[in-house]
Amino acid sequence: MATLAIDLNLIYKLTNVSDVTKLLHETVARERAIDQDLDRQLSKRSDLERNFLLLNTPTAETLELVRADCEQLLQSVQGTAQLADNISSKVRQLDLVQGRVQSVLSKINLILDRTNCINGVQSAMEAEDYEAAARYISSFMELENPDASQAEDQRRVLMEVRSRLEEITDRKFEEAVARRDHTAAVRFARLYKPLGKQAEGLQRFTDYLKVVVGAQARNTYTALVEKLEGPQAAAAAAGGGRGSKADFAAALTALFKDVALCLEEHEGVIKETFGEAALLDVMAGLQVECDNAGSRILQRYSDNRRLERVVREAGQSGNAAAVAAGDLGTDHRAVEALIQEVLEICGLCEEYNQFMLGKMRAAAAAGGVGGGGRDSAGGAFNVSLRELLSRYVALEEYYLDETASMAVRIDEQLSGALTSSMVDDVFFILRKVGLRALAAGQFQATAALLAELNNVLANLFRNALQVRDRRRLKVKVGFVGFVSMRSSAYGTDLAVALNNTDVAADYASRLRSELETHINGVLASPSDREKARSVLSDLAKTGGDFRSMAARGLESLAEGLLPRMRALLDELAAMSYTLTEAEYASLEVEGGWAGRLVLALSGLSSLMRSLLTTSNWEVLFGSLLDKLSARLEGLLGRKPFNQLGGLQLDREVRLLISGLGDLTSRTVRDRLARLSQMAVLLGLETVEELLDYWGGPGGGGGGGGVINWRLSPAEVRAVLVLRTDWSREAIMALPL
Structure with a gap:
């Protein structure tokens, strides 16, 4: 404890009462603090004495106390362990008993369930409730065998009932098909699943749907033939008319609609009864009927419209009158009407193909079948469609060349117009043919016609521009000729030639942009869309060539106009x-x-x-x-x-x-x-x-x-x- 050091000399020097009082108070406060510290130290005396006594106790006595406590704890633990063993054995015994009871109860329930199935199937057969009977048979086959002797008896009874139900199902289904009772056919087709005969049922049901669609297709084709060969058609032909008013597009639409409605109507039944992948088999079966009927309609159309002859003459003649002789009239308008009809039919067929492919891909994905479904592109119908598309391309190429050539031949300068008629006429034709080519929806046909567009533009039309350009005056333009340019035929011809080329460059760029905007909506495949854009890129090059032609012509005109400025330049020189x-x-x-x-x-x-x-x-x-x-x-x-x-x-x-x-x-x-x-x-x-x-x-x-x-x-x-x-x-x- 620290002591208070006091300087006596300081005390002797104190003369002020207040300073003495202050020092006294500090001394008293210090004294009180020392007293409190002493009291705290004395309060610890009893604890210190007790600890000293414990230190003096012998170590052996302490260990004895510890050992006694441990033995007591051991006895308690052993008693607890023995009690736990007794309880555990009783729990195991209870579990064993409970397991045996559950097994017995399961066997009893199984016996009751199988018995209920036997009783239920017999009652259902007596009531001709074949759906309930089939469900009882399916439930019985899923149950386990609890007792061999009893199960064998039950199985024999049930197999007899099952065999009788299968015979009834087959007979009733065939009767329903024979009398075209669609409701009964669907009813008995559903029974094949609980009877475990899904593959056979799927085949029978598919054959039935083929019969239904085939009959509708034959009716459609028969009606078409009657219009083609009936009395009205013969009378029209005798009178010099086209012959028939038969609507081939309507016939194809009816065929495709029948197939689509058949799929839509029975899709749920097929998936529920035969599985997701079964829809692929049904579509493949229906597509066979569509192939047969569709190819017959397309072939009859080609024969009726004499497409092969028309295409052959188009490739040989080079003029609309020869191509359109007889049935098609006397000019290219008849050929265009035929093109519109062919394109309508091709569009219907392509739309149906995309519908079927989409259905097949969806069914394949849902059923876990690889490959995205079956491809029917090699069927007779699609072979006929490709032949029709090839004839469409040939007719469209003829129409494009013929009408563009005609537009060039009848080119004229209209009053007040900056360009001659052939620019608007040719690009109107190009746009119409380009949009029709995209509407075909088939890349090979589209690519061929888009390439032909650029070919007509880069050759026939460009040559026409160059011929008009060569009719201008020579590069040098005299003063008098320039002043009278507005009223001179040369001045107008010169301006029109330059304007034609400039406007053609703009039109080529616009045509490419417009056709590109339609590509996404008509071509399904991304690769086909990219290839089509690549073909259209040639239009940009052709447009650039037109722009260069115009620039060269204007450069020549500017050079020819310089002599008019000679007097001013001479003034500057002097x-x-x-x-x-x-x-x-x-x-x-x-x-x-x-x-x-x-x-x-x-x-x-x-x-x-x-x-x-x-x-x-x-x-x-x-x-x-x-x-x-x-x-x-x-x-x-x-x-x-x-x-x-x-x-x-x-x-x-x-x-x-x-x-x-x-x-x-x-x-x-x-x-x-x-x-x-x-x-x-x-x-x-x-x-x-x-x-x-x-x-x-x-x-x-x-x-x-x-x-x-x-x-x-x-x-x-x-x-x-x-x-x-x-x-x-x-x-x-x-x-x-």
Whole structure:
């Protein structure tokens, strides 16, 4: 315990009563704390004495006490273990007894169930409740055998009943089929599952459905033949008519509808009775009937419409009258009507095929059958369909070539139109044929016709454009001829030829885009859709070729229009740019060659803009402006300048930019950028001032420059040399 150290000298020095009182209080408080600490230490005395006594107790006595406690605990544990053994043996005995009781009860229940089945099946047979009898038989066969002797007797009785029920089921089913009693046929078909004869039942039921669909198909075909060969058809043929009013599309629709309704009506019964995969067998059986009836209808259609002959003559003749002789009329319109009819029939067949394939895939997935179902593409019906599609392609190709050629032959220029008639006519035909080809829904036919579209466009139509293009005047256009272009046949023909090519390029792009938007809806396979897009990509190339043709024609026209500007260019060639103050002021009032060039180009715009498409005018004007800019740049590059001359040139270039801006929707400033930069250079006060505009090594507007330079460093020096008041040495010393 710490002691309180007091300095006596400090006490002797105390003279203030308050300080003495304070020190006294601190001493008293310290004393009280010491007293409390002593009381706490004394309170621990009894515990310390007891611990000392325990330490003095011998170790042997302590161990004896511990041993006595352990023996007592052991005896208690042994007693508990013996009691647990006794209880466990009784529990095992109870479990054994309970298991035997449950076994006995199960056997009793089984005997009762089998007995109930025997009694139930006999009662059901007496009541002719064959469904209940079949359920009792199925339940009996699922029960285990509790007693061999008793089970054998019961089995013998039940097998006799089962055999009798099978005979009844077979007989009743056949009777129902014979009298076309559909309700009874379905009723007895359901009995094959509880009787354990699902395979036989499935075959019988499938044969029955084939009979039903086959009979309906024969009725449909018979009605069709009656229309083809009946008295009305004979009378129509004798009178010079087409012969029959038979609707082959309606006959096929009826056939497909019968098959589809048969599947829809019996799908639940088939799945419930024979399993999910059984639907595939039923569809395969019905497809056989559809193959037979469908192929007969398609063949009869081809014979009635003489498709083979028509296709053969289409490939040989090259004119609509020869192809359409006899039954088809006298022009391509009859061929188109036949195409529409063939396409309608092909579309119906393809729609039915997709319906059946979808059903097969769904049934195969539900039944766990690999391969996505059976493929009926090799059946007689689909073989006939492919033959019909091939004839459709041949007829469509003939129609496309013939009508496109006709559109070219009757091409005419309509009053007020920018293009001739063949552009709209040909692309209308191409669009119609393209959409029909996609509607066929069969990739091979679609791909062949899409390729033929591009072939007609890239060859026949392109040749027609080139023939019209060659009828233009030669590349050079004289002043008088240009002025009278609006009223001259040449001017109209020239504009129409250029417009035809430009519009054809736009139409080709639109045609490709429109056909591509229809691909997803008509071609089921992703790979077929991708291949179709690949075929359509050729249209983009053909459209690009048309665009290039138009650009070349406009380039030639721009070159031919330049002679009209010769007087203005000659004026510029004779002009001096070493000006005095008076000359500079007078030129500001006159406007000079730049103003007259704006007027000349404005006159050109008034003559040509209404004759050309917007795109063609923009290309023509831009090409002409590029050529003029190059000529102006060449003329100015041979002239001496002083600063006033440079400022005059800058004023003239600004006049050109502002005056020509209304003649085009595209920027004029970019096309005159080199001239504008020449004017800036020639109007500088000093050579060194260029560095404020140049912007670092190489120019280009970087490094603090304010101009995106179109002139190279060498061209900049060549322009600066035109200033007569600057030394070549100073110009060459510029760090460009």
